[in-house]
Amino acid sequence: MSSTARVHLSRLPGERVRVVDGDHTEVLDPAALPSYVAGREAHGDEPRWVWDDTARWYPALLEAGVRVARCHDLRLCHRLLRRAPAVDASLLDGEESALWDRLRPFEPSDPALFSVDDAGEHLRADLEDARQVAAVAASPEAVRLSLLVAAESAGALVAAEMTHAGVPWRVDVHDRLLTELLGSRPPRGARPRLLEELADEVRGLLDSPDLNPDSRPHLLAALRRAGVEVPDTRRSTLRRVDHPVVEPLVRYKQLAHLFSTSGWTWIDQWVRDGRFRPVYQPAGSATGRWSSNGGGALSFPVQVRSAAVADEGWVLVVADVAQLEPRVLAGMSGDQALARAARGADLYQGMVDDGAVPTRQDAKLGLLGAMYGATSGESGRMVAGLTRRYPAAFGLVEGAARSGERGEVVRTLLGRGCPALGGGSWDESPDAPPDDLDDQDRHRRAYGRFTRNFVVQGTAAEWASCWLADLRNRLWRLVDEGPLEARPHLVFFLHDEVVVHTPADLADRVADEIGASAAAAGALLFRELPVDFPLNTSIVRSYAEAGKPGAPPTVDA
Structure with a gap:
């Protein structure tokens, strides 16, 4: 790991903070911590703050106007190193290690956190850090793992900063959209007027006056009584039916979803002071991808995206990577031919130009089929042909699948290990493997499909973490001078997309820095084989206009 000075922060009983800075140890009142951190940051050596969970420590510093350059998130990195195949996990054992094993992400909204395990509230950061540093240093993959834990920890800083800054959000625009689609805001527990009118229309067409259209069993029974035999009430299923109820019912379901997921309650819960503030969970999935503890599952609600509007004199710079995972596959496999096809804005068209496939659709089917395990149909046929053209890339995912089917764990480029076959967390259905041999074979094949995609999706998450870490500093x-919110700053991230809120006069420079940081992340991970990571970039006032060339960057006042 880096030789940067490491300053350890631990909580002590009685609302105190223990600071270990090299050979110096002192105890502070939490109120004094921001000034201490600010002074230490101003010292010039940019220390690495080592703490149990960034989400616990950093928000209070940000509220006090203090930004830190570096940190080491012990909870995230403990989980990562425990599972990393190139780490001797026994080096993580010692005093309090069992508590670190079961440490959950900090959630400010959960006052009961750690209440049943008070020891977990006062973990020694310096002891755990010493074990993690030793475990990384002893690994044959120490250089890659050092990069991974640094990028993972930087992502935690980005997450806290994005929640702190928030996405600029026009509640008046959001309310107007809801009112136009649903009617005015109803009393608690009632449906909006236009939604209730649709419900009445559905009841009348099904001759079911007491129907609750939100109840799947009741709706299925009413449909069957009306002669509509359907296995489920999905919109795609209903649209295949020829019956007058289909149109109002599908419309009802669409608007009911908007009301329940992005309605006025959503505004009350997630928008404060003109900012949408979701709660991000870096590395919240097994592959290292982010997840969300709320606020729209890591996405702007589609129907109300026009409410995401930059402040006056500011704009949003929205950038997403074209075909991220196929490009990552080219880089991590060292496949020269696929990397050559990836030079430029459209990798799939590059495969066509390379003579590998006749059409862009064939290229897409083949690559996605390889990464997700398609063995039949058109995708399966394309995989067979492309394997001969791109043997290193297609061989890498095939090898990962075979390893999974043998019950072996696989790893990403930087060393993140996948959950074990018997662990359950790799699957949405964490049941114990069945005893029946046929069921066991199916279970192993399913695990093989998971490991096939894990190596690529996990490495793509690593690339994205490096992208975020570098971009954060460039911005x-x-x-x-000035606090975080007064400078160009990240406000949103989703797998392969970033949104930066910036003064309008800096927008072009921000767009350049986003592109430069994407290139830097690629060079950092794939040193031996340059791979292009082209971006689709929009400079807009409203997020709803991103990706729409020529759209006016304005919003009604």
Whole structure:
């Protein structure tokens, strides 16, 4: 790991903070911590703050106007190193290690956190850090793992900063959209007027006056009484039916979903002070991808995206990577031919130009089929042909699948290990493997499909973490002074997309820095084989206009 000075922060009983800075140890009142951290940051050596969970420590510093350059998130990295195949996990054992094993992400909204396990509230950061440093240093993959834990920890800083800054959100625009689609805001527990009118229309067409259209069993029974035999009430299923109820019922389901997931209650819960503030969970999935503890499952609600509007004099710079995972596959496999096809904005068209396939659709089917395990149909046929053209890339995912089917774990480029076959967390259905041999074979094949995609999706998450870490610092350096919110800053991230809120006069420079950081992340991970990571970039006032060339960057006042 880096030789940067490491400053350890631990909580002590009685609302105190234990600071271990090299050979110096002192105890502070939490109220004094921001000034201590600010002074230490101003010292010039940019220390690495080592703490149990960034989500616990960093928000209070941000509220006090203090930004830190580096940290090491012990909870995230403990989980990562425990599972990393190139780490001797026994080196993580010692005092309090069992508590670290079961440490959950900090949730400010959960006052009961750690209440049943008070020891977990006062873990020694310096002891755990010493074990993690030793475990990484002893690994034959120490360089890659050092990069991974640094990027993972930087992602935790980004997550806290994005929640702190928030996405600029026009509640008046959101309310107007809801009112136009649903009617005015109803009393608690009632449906909006237009939604209730649709429900009445559905009841009348099904001759079912007491129907609750939100109840799947009741709706299925009413449909069958009306002669509509359907296995479920999905919109795609209903649209295949010829019956007058289909149109109002599908419309009802669409609007009911909007009301329940992005309605006025959503505004009350997730928008404060003109900012949408979701709760991000870095590395919340097994592959290292982020997840969300709320606020729309890591996405802007589609129907109300026009409410995401930059402040006056500011704009949103929205950028997403074209075909991220196929490009990552080219880089991590070292496949020269696929990397050559990836030079430019459209990898799939590059495969066509390379003579590998006749059409862009064939290229897409083949690559996605390889990464997700398609063995039949058109995708399966394309995989067979493309394997001969791109043997290193297709061989890598095939080898990962075979390893999974043998019950072996696989790893990403930087060393993240996948959950074990018997662990359950790799599957949405964490049941114990069945005893029947046929069922066991199916279970292993399913695990093989998981490991096939894990190596690529996990490495793509690593690339994205490096992208975020570098971009965060580039944005900070664009302005010489001022707090985070007064400078260009990240406000949103989703797998392969970032959104930056910036003063309009810096928008072009921000777009350049986003592209430069994407290139830097690629060079950092794939040193021996340059791979292009082209971006689709929009500079807009409203997020709803992103990706729409020529759309006016304005919103009604």
